[in-house]
Amino acid sequence: MNSTSNLTRPPASRLKECSEPSVWLEFSPLANKLQAINLGQGFPDWDPPQFVKDAYIKAVEKDGSHKYARSSGQMSLVQELSQRYSESLGIQLSCSSDVIVTNGASGAIFLSLMSFVNPGDEVVVIEPAFDLYYGAITMAGGVVRGVALKSLEDQVVDANCLTLDVEELKEALNEKTKILILNNPHNPTGKVLSCDELNAIAEVVRDYENCIVLSDEVYEHLVYDDESHVPFASLPKMFDRTISIYSASKTFSVTGWKVGWAIGPEALIRPLQISQQWSVFSVATPLQEAVSEALQRADESYQGEESYYTWLKLYYETKRDVLYSVLKEFGLAPVNAKGSFFITCNLGTLFTQEKVSFPSSLRDMIEAEPISVDQNTRTYSDYNCCRHLALDGGLVSIPMSAFYYGDTRIQQAKNNLARFAFCKSTAVLEQSRTGFEKIIE
Ligand code: PMP
Numbered sequence: 074m075n076s077t078s079n080l081t082r083p084p085a086s087r088l089k090e091c092s093e094p095s096v097w098l099e100f101s102p103l104a105n106k107l108q109a110i111n112l113g114q115g116f117p118d119w120d121p122p123q124f125v126k127d128a129y130i131k132a133v134e135k136d137g138s139h140k141y142a143r144s145s146g147q148m149s150l151v152q153e154l155s156q157r158y159s160e161s162l163g164i165q166l167s168c169s170s171d172v173i174v175t176n177g178a179s180g181a182i183f184l185s186l187m188s189f190v191n192p193g194d195e196v197v198v199i200e201p202a203f204d205l206y207y208g209a210i211t212m213a214g215g216v217v218r219g220v221a222l223k224s225l226e227d228q229v230v231d232a233n234c235l236t237l238d239v240e241e242l243k244e245a246l247n248e249k250t251k252i253l254i255l256n257n258p259h260n261p262t263g264k265v266l267s268c269d270e271l272n273a274i275a276e277v278v279r280d281y282e283n284c285i286v287l288s289d290e291v292y293e294h295l296v297y298d299d300e301s302h303v304p305f306a307s308l309p310k311m312f313d314r315t316i317s318i319y320s321a322s323k324t325f326s327v328t329g330w331k332v333g334w335a336i337g338p339e340a341l342i343r344p345l346q347i348s349q350q351w352s353v354f355s356v357a358t359p360l361q362e363a364v365s366e367a368l369q370r371a372d373e374s375y376q377g378e379e380s381y382y383t384w385l386k387l388y389y390e391t392k393r394d395v396l397y398s399v400l401k402e403f404g405l406a407p408v409n410a411k412g413s414f415f416i417t418c419n420l421g422t423l424f425t426q427e428k429v430s431f432p433s434s435l436r437d438m439i440e441a442e443p444i445s446v447d448q449n450t451r452t453y454s455d456y457n458c459c460r461h462l463a464l465d466g467g468l469v470s471i472p473m474s475a476f477y478y479g480d481t482r483i484q485q486a487k488n489n490l491a492r493f494a495f496c497k498s499t500a501v502l503e504q505s506r507t508g509f510e511k512i513i514e
Contacts, residue, residue: 090211094445095204096475100459102444104469110504112396113469115260115414117326117496122381124370125325125363132362144354145346146174146334147361153368158336162307162317170339173346174356178291178320178333181345183209185287185316185335186252188344190215194251199237201476201485203260203289217478220245222262231409232264239273246277250284255305258292258412261476261492265300265412275308285341286311291320291333292413294382297390300411306337316341321364323414324385330360389414389495395502396495403509414496417473420458421489423512429457429489432464453486461512468508
């Protein structure tokens, strides 16, 4: 094969808007290369609980579980899911038409956008937002319309001090809006939307008959203190227009399994089933069997707690408290999380102006190693704070502007905010202190 010709093939134009490498392609390889304390990407750094591993082994040993699964999901899992979400959404779900198992929540997001967005359609995103949305929207030919979460108070003590201005949401929605993406509990801020906030959003959406809500609830079980999770689709009249998205990744600490699911009415789920059938076709059979079993076991008492879910929440709360106190100790104005597993803070005070330029040591490193840098970000102040913290402090976090789009992204970069993940062992979270010490010494 002539290898030189491969380099000149232009990809399809749908990739044009999202061809720069994502933040993960820079900071995850950088963490590995530097053997850094990695509070960047949101994957638990521990193994799943034994009952989840046992479920996997059982699934692998079960006769017949190594063939292609049913395209919309292995029946054992689909039945389990339809029973559970019938309860939490307060509506009787049909196994065949209202549920689809996907390749992670990411798969469900991609299928949803591909199935409903025509070129030129608008998709409203509450910013900051999980960056995968932006890539998937642009690949579908959609136009991103951002509405920012804001703080009404001077001091943002916790993520629930951030609010969504309903008037701004009203202004963002119009006849061209095909989808509103909600993410609750929220990545990257750790905010949990209250019932009142969700109802206010529902009120706005009701005026737009054509607008579908994609409600990404992958952190449904990770809510802290007195917060509780309210599924958007459980609000009056919202089930019929909502695709609710969930995942086993966070709940069972199995990000590598990539098993997610979407729930909704037939009119919204059927197009996803068609798209899945004509793309990846199905999800790994033994993993689906294992998730079905794990869901059943998770309701039982666990480690002295009423259920695995009760234990999980307490487990994460302790970790959140450790990370919060480290960030506070260094005066980084952390915004405490009420849900998900991220805390955002301000790195600006750690660096003098000249230090926040693109680090020359990284330039040398990129030449030697496969670390990909989005060229636009070379001048972004928050990216460069995170780069210096990684290179000089051995501590990896994610710059907040990665969670914004377009011009807002450029504006945000100046704020020097960063996201730290606390889905890491307590020892690693404690160790993060050394990263900041190295910077300030
Ligand atoms: N949605 C959000 C908000 C996330 O944070 C993530 C993972 N970072 C996903 C979806 C993707 O989940 P999965 O691993 O199931 O693809």
